[in-house]
Amino acid sequence: xTTDTTTKDTAPAAPxxxxxxxxxxGVTMRFGGLTAVRNVDLTVNSGEIVGLIGPNGAGKTTFFNxxxxxxxxxxxxxxYKGTVLPAKSxxxxxxxxxxxxxxxxxxxxxxxxxxxxxxxxxxxKEGLWSALLRGPGFHKAExxxxxxxxxxxxxxxxxxxxxxxxxxxxxGEQRKLEIARALASEPGLLLxxxxxxxxxxxxxxxxxxxxxxxxxxxxxxxVIEHDMRxxxxxxxxxxxxxxxxxxxxxxxxxxxxxxxxxxxxxxxxFEDAPGAKEVAEVEAAxxxxxxxxxxxxxxxNDR
Ligand SMILES: Nc1ncnc2c1ncn2[C@@H]1O[C@H](COP(=O)(O)OP(=O)(O)OP(=O)(O)O)[C@@H](O)[C@H]1O
Numbered sequence: 001x002t003t004d005t006t007t008k009d010t011a012p013a014a015p016x017x018x019x020x021x022x023x024x025x026g027v028t029m030r031f032g033g034l035t036a037v038r039n040v041d042l043t044v045n046s047g048e049i050v051g052l053i054g055p056n057g058a059g060k061t062t063f064f065n066x067x068x069x070x071x072x073x074x075x076x077x078x079x080y081k082g083t084v085l086p087a088k089s090x091x092x093x094x095x096x097x098x099x100x101x102x103x104x105x106x107x108x109x110x111x112x113x114x115x116x117x118x119x120x121x122x123x124x125k126e127g128l129w130s131a132l133l134r135g136p137g138f139h140k141a142e143x144x145x146x147x148x149x150x151x152x153x154x155x156x157x158x159x160x161x162x163x164x165x166x167x168x169x170x171x172g173e174q175r176k177l178e179i180a181r182a183l184a185s186e187p188g189l190l191l192x193x194x195x196x197x198x199x200x201x202x203x204x205x206x207x208x209x210x211x212x213x214x215x216x217x218x219x220x221x222x223v224i225e226h227d228m229r230x231x232x233x234x235x236x237x238x239x240x241x242x243x244x245x246x247x248x249x250x251x252x253x254x255x256x257x258x259x260x261x262x263x264x265x266x267x268x269x270f271e272d273a274p275g276a277k278e279v280a281e282v283e284a285a286x287x288x289x290x291x292x293x294x295x296x297x298x299x300x301n302d303r
Contacts, residue, residue, distance in 0.1 A: 019046045019081070021189050021220045022067070022097075027076035029062050029244075036062040038244040039076070042222075044189060049211060049221045051231040053255075054241035055265055060224045061102060063241065064191055067222075068092050068099050081188065098187035100178040102194045102224075108167035112158055112177055115166050116149040119184030152180045156210060172203035179210065183219075190214060192223040196230055208234055228265075232256055240264070 022044040029037040065071040069092040153159040232252040239249040
């Protein structure tokens with residue numbers, strides 16, 4: 001284990017290099033008779049960007065929900081920096097895990113800045129009475145929060161639109177704003193659920209750069225995405241879920257070259273896959289039958 005001898009004058013989220021930030025063990029989630037996630041182990045270390053991929057319905061979002069206190073896993077344990085996570089999402093955020101959602105969840109009628117300020121509530125110490133009475137402590141805390149929120153907006157390139165209503169932002173910027181709001185809770189681990197969904201190639205490329213910059217700020221990242229180019233460019237490690245189970249985990253090169261992943265993702269049987277020969281025979285027989293039907297003379301009552 002590495003010993004940290006540096007003084008703590010850096011950003012609060014900066015972890016010890018190589019430290020295990022997330023440690024999920026044996027996570028299983030059942031909904032009645034359906035096992036959406038089965039016995040999944042996954043770690044994320046500081047300084048890492050880890051990808052989670054898999055076909056639709058593989059259990060990726062359910063796994064995220066198990067990590068963030070939205071679901072209590074049927075079995076298994078999730079630790080953040082060595083401590084078992086509480087089973088409430090706001091406590092998970094306070095512990096240091098922030099997330100974005102597959103479907104944008106902004107406050108559409110609030111400004112861009114206000115949306116980020118909402119994300120800071122787990123980091124402000126001022127309580128309800130302080131907020132209601134609006135004493136000096138409240139004003140100081142509010143000014144510090146606004147300053148940090150503006151820093152984050154500058155970081156993601158939305159500072160010039162701080163006073164715009166969230167609903168008036170183009171789609172790609174709304175996704176960025178979600179990331180800024182998640183960062184406002186000063187996480188040590190950021191979970192991104194399909195951050196480039198609906199984006200054009202330029203926006204996707206910019207998001208890639210943004211995720212690298214977030215990692216460089218000392219925040220570990222776990223990202224779900226269907227855009228394979230994005231994932232393989234970005235991630236130090238990629239885990240593949242198929243039907244709730246982890247099929248493969250490794251570097252981008254290892255995962256891309258794994259024929260089971262290609263088969264699971266593209267639904268194409270790989271060479272020597274069980275049943276591949278039978279499928280080929282059936283397809284050949286069907287093609288043959290179709291040719292014969294086309295060639296056969298029509299009967300009188302077919303007209
Ligand atoms: N709350 C729930 N109740 C019952 N079944 C659920 C629930 N949430 C998810 N499921 C089921 O669990 C399985 C995994 O779903 P999940 O959304 O986690 O997959 P996913 O890999 O994130 O898919 P996608 O890539 O399409 O978002 C699916 O069969 C889904 O229908």
